Every structure is written in structure tokens, then in C-alpha cells.
Amino acid sequence: MKTSSNRIEDFRVELTVVIPADEIEKKFNENMSEAIKDLNLPGFRKGKAPKNLLEQQISREKLWDITRKDIIDDTLTEATEKENLRILSTEEVNQDDHTPGEDFTYRARFRLMPEIPDFEYKGIPVKVEKIDITDKEIDLSIENLRINWAESNPITDRPAQEGDWALIVLEGKELKRIFLPGESGAKKKMFPISQLSVEIGRQRGIVWLDKEIVGMKVKEKKTAHITMPKDFINPPLDEDAEIEAKIELQWLEEKILPEITDDYLVEKKIAKDIGELRKKIREDLESQAKAFEDEQVVQKIHDWLVENVEFVLPDDIIESKKNEITERLRQEYHQRGQDLEMILKRVDDQAIKIREEIRKQSVELARLDFLVPHIAEKEELTVSQPELLNYIQMIAQQTQLKKHQIKKLMEDTDFLMHTYRSILSRKVTTFLLNHAAREYIEVDSESDEDENDSGGLIVTG
Structure with missing residues (x-):
């Protein structure tokens, strides 16, 4: 097998492969032997028919087509390795005209991998935050578990206060136009928002809503002028939003947090003790x-x-x-x-x-x-x-x-x-x-x- 390659562009190459006549002839004979192996001719027992009669049953033209394809499949990878080509993808493979008894030539076009230089990738320097788990973080996790394990107690006899969970309906109209970032002339349809579930006093980012809910009773309605911070939604607005909001407090409940004791943990099958x-x-x-x-x-x-x-x-x-x-x-x-x-x-x-x-x-x-x-x-x-x-x-x-x-x-x-x-x-x-x-x-x-x-x-x- 003879090979040669020619760069067409920076990342494209044409590979030429020449298969000697005797090599492709050998492959053709192997394919012929496989093809006639299971053929039966009337008047002959299986495997006893003369070879020349069996070969007459096979289309030599079709078998040569199969052989040329087999030769390409068998030699293409070896040819690329011989030319030291790092292949990204194969674009096309074409055969030259071939007459049995002559050398067989085919050409393949490839896209090449980028040439990556040698570099040291072991020991890449990385600065990383050192995170040590403190007792304070464990205490905070336990407090969050208490909230998750808390029982809910509906409230009907007092106003909302910090720490309560409230279900509200918030309807509003914009007192000035709100635009999506970078979209001049496009109106953001933000209201009405049907329902919000709010944990009062733990919002940090929406204290503007907390202060309006505190003091309200269940089923109470009120209207409030609110400045909604521009970063309340993601992506943020171009500027703060002035809205006139109608708020209805539909539901109010408080969380009864359990005391985490050894007995509680055992009863709930969580752990044998606080430790x-x-x-x-x-x-x-x-x-x-x-x-x-x-x-x-x-x-x-x-x-x-x-x-x-x-x-x-x-x-x-x-x-x-x-x-x-x-x-x-x-x-x-x-x-x-x-x-x-x-x-x-x-x-x-x-x-x-x-x-x-x-x-x-x-x-x-x-x-x-x-x-x-x-x-x-x-x-x-x-x-x-x-x-x-x-x-x-x-x-x-x-x-x-x-x-x-x-x-x-x-x-x-x-x-x-x-x-x-x-x-x-x-x-x-x-x-x-x-x-x-x-x-x-x-x-x-x-x-x-x-x-x-x-x-x-x-x-x-």
C-alpha cells in the first residue's frame, strides 16, 4: 500500500491510497470463496459442485464493487496513521476508475484536528476557598430542620406578624411603564399576580411587601403605593417600579417549632440523640x-x-x-x-x-x-x-x-x-x-x- 497526503486548507487534507493489484486480487478471491461457500447447484450434493460452475452464478462486477469497498474499509485507518493524520471527520471517499488486474487507487478528504501543543496539565495551580464547618453552621442547620418539622397552626384571631406564613392575592397596576431590559417599547406584563406565599420577616429582598402585610387580618384588603426594587425580578428592570397594589390576606398561619431533644429524635426515628x-x-x-x-x-x-x-x-x-x-x-x-x-x-x-x-x-x-x-x-x-x-x-x-x-x-x-x-x-x-x-x-x-x-x-x- 502506497499513501500520500496533500493539504487543501488549514484544516483539510486529501489522502491518496494505492492498493497493489495482487493485494486487491487476493481480497477478491477471498470474497468469491465466501460467496460460493453456501451455493447449491441442481444435480450436485452441497459442497461437491465444481468451483468454476459456482463462480458462474456470481456477478463478478458486483463482487468487484464489494471488494473495492472492503479494501477501503480495511485500509483507510492504517493509511491515515501512516500519514500521521489526526482526523476530526471524514468528508468524502472517492474511487478512481479501476480495471481488475491493475492497481486500485482511492482518495479520501478529511477535516483535521487542531494542532494542540504539548503542555503540562498535571499540577494546574488553583486557588480555592477553604470552607470549615463551624458549630454555628450546624446550629443553623438544626434551626432549619425545626422549621421543616414544624406544625402549622391557622391564625384567625390576631393580625399578621413577623414569622407568620401568609397567603396573599396581590393585584396591581403600574404607575409608570415598566420595560424589559434593553427592549424599548416592550411592555412587561407583570400584574396581576394571582397568589403569593410569603414568610413574613424573612424576605430580605422584599421587605417592601412585608411591611404592608404586617398588621393585616385574614380576609382583610388594602391598597398601598409600593416601590418595587428593580432587581426583584431576573433579569432586573432598568429602574425601580412604582405600583399601586391591592393586597388581600387570604390565609395566615404560624409555625409551631418542635424542641429538638433526644426523646424527640428517637420518637421520630431521626437519630439516637442530639450528638x-x-x-x-x-x-x-x-x-x-x-x-x-x-x-x-x-x-x-x-x-x-x-x-x-x-x-x-x-x-x-x-x-x-x-x-x-x-x-x-x-x-x-x-x-x-x-x-x-x-x-x-x-x-x-x-x-x-x-x-x-x-x-x-x-x-x-x-x-x-x-x-x-x-x-x-x-x-x-x-x-x-x-x-x-x-x-x-x-x-x-x-x-x-x-x-x-x-x-x-x-x-x-x-x-x-x-x-x-x-x-x-x-x-x-x-x-x-x-x-x-x-x-x-x-x-x-x-x-x-x-x-x-x-x-x-x-x-x-
Whole structure:
């Protein structure tokens, strides 16, 4: 077999393969032997018919077509390895005209992988927050458990006060127009909101609503002028919203929090005593902290790879990734009642920022798509067939797929390839995590607790 390759463009190459006449003739004879093996001729016992008579039953032209295809299948991978070609995808394979008894030539065009330089990926430096679980955090977790285990007591004989749960109807009209960010002329239909479930006094972000509910009695109605902060919704408004709100208190209840004692924990089959409960909580919090730390490390590893490993990407790869990200964003904006396409047609700061972010993410994700398999190849990380099957079986159980659906998935080449890459990506991520050079920095856990308080507003209608 003779091979040669010719670069057409930066990321495209044409490979020429010449198969000697005797080699393809040998393959043809092998195929002929297979084809006549099970043939029967009238007047002859099976396997006793003369070979020349059996061969007359076979179309030599069709068999040559099959043989040429077989030769391509048998030699293409070897030919690319001989030419040291790193193939991203096969674009086309064409045969030259061929006459039996002569050499057979075929040509294949490929898209090539980007050329990634050697780099040291073991010991990637990562600064990560050091999270120590304190007794105060365990106390807070126990207090949250008390709230979760609390019994509800309906209130009808007193006004609402801090700590109560209230179900209200909030209807309002905007005293000035509210616009979606970056969408001049597009009205945000915000009211009426049918029902809100509110934990009074624990809202932090919506104290403007708390102060209107405190003092109200069940079934009472009132009208209030309210300034709603612009960051109350996501994405935030361009400015605070002035509204005239009609509020009706439909339901009010207080939570009767249990005292956490050894007897209570045993009775509820939660733990044998408070010591065991605190131990379980600490283990859970430490597990969550470790997971959070690993998420930080993975993101910082990805950032390091993107920033420090330079290589040229094909423009169409970036464009394809850009289309994926744009479509995902389009769906997210649509769920929020916004039209991403309309925003991107504009020339204001928001549209420019979104376009720049899409482009940035496209390049970053495209780079990672090539860096992950590059590292896997260097470390000889692979996905075995049992691993692939077990992963698919796990997905099937989680999604409750039926047997015929699983069978269909197993026949879907794109799904299998996507699944293979997902598992391989996890293996590479685990490898990089285990070899990262972590430098811990102290974090003020108390300030984080304040920032992470999410309040308790729930839209129920």
C-alpha cells in the first residue's frame, strides 16, 4: 500500500491510497470463496459442485464493487496513521476508475484536528476557598430542620406578624411603564399576580411587601403605593417600579417549632440523640462543601486551560458552538417572556455585551472540546463497553425507559458517541481534579451566609 497526503486548507487534507493489484486480487478471491461457500447447484450434493460452475452464478462486477469497498474499509485507518493524520471527520471517499488486474487507487478528504501543543496539565495551580464547618453552621442547620418539622397552626384571631406564613392575592397596576431590559417599547406584563406565599420577616429582598402585610387580618384588603426594587425580578428592570397594589390576606398561619431533644429524635426515628444528629449534619455539610470546592476547582481548571493553551480553531467549529449557545439562550429568554433575537439586532450596550459573551463562551467551549480528548489520549483514558452499557442502563432506570426505547438508543450512533464523550470527559475531569495544585484561601463564612439568604417568596398562581 502506497499513501500520500496533500493539504487543501488549514484544516483539510486529501489522502491518496494505492492498493497493489495482487493485494486487491487476493481480497477478491477471498470474497468469491465466501460467496460460493453456501451455493447449491441442481444435480450436485452441497459442497461437491465444481468451483468454476459456482463462480458462474456470481456477478463478478458486483463482487468487484464489494471488494473495492472492503479494501477501503480495511485500509483507510492504517493509511491515515501512516500519514500521521489526526482526523476530526471524514468528508468524502472517492474511487478512481479501476480495471481488475491493475492497481486500485482511492482518495479520501478529511477535516483535521487542531494542532494542540504539548503542555503540562498535571499540577494546574488553583486557588480555592477553604470552607470549615463551624458549630454555628450546624446550629443553623438544626434551626432549619425545626422549621421543616414544624406544625402549622391557622391564625384567625390576631393580625399578621413577623414569622407568620401568609397567603396573599396581590393585584396591581403600574404607575409608570415598566420595560424589559434593553427592549424599548416592550411592555412587561407583570400584574396581576394571582397568589403569593410569603414568610413574613424573612424576605430580605422584599421587605417592601412585608411591611404592608404586617398588621393585616385574614380576609382583610388594602391598597398601598409600593416601590418595587428593580432587581426583584431576573433579569432586573432598568429602574425601580412604582405600583399601586391591592393586597388581600387570604390565609395566615404560624409555625409551631418542635424542641429538638433526644426523646424527640428517637420518637421520630431521626437519630439516637442530639450528638448523632450533629454528627450527621456535619458529615452532610462537609460533603456539600467538598462538592462545592470541586466545582470551583473544575471551573478554575477549565479557565486555566482556555487561557494558557493556545491553538488555532476552525472558524466553522466556533460558529457551530456559537449556534448551540445562542439557541440555549434563546430558550431561556423565551421562558422569561423576552425575545433574544430582537435584543441581538440592537446596538445598545446590553446587546453588545450578550454578543461578546456568546463569542467568548463559543471559543472557550470549543477549546475544551478538543483539550479533553487530547488529555485523554495522552493519559490513555478510554471508555470500555461495559462502562458505556452501565451508564446507559443507569440513564434508562432514571428516566424509566422501556425496553424498546433502550434498544433504539443502542442503535443510535450519535447518542452512543455523545454518551462516550460524556463519560470520557468525566474521567478527564476526575484526573485533573486529583492532580490539581490546590492553594486554599480563607473565606468569611458569616458574610457568605448573609449573601446566600434567598428569602421565601413563592409564586403559586
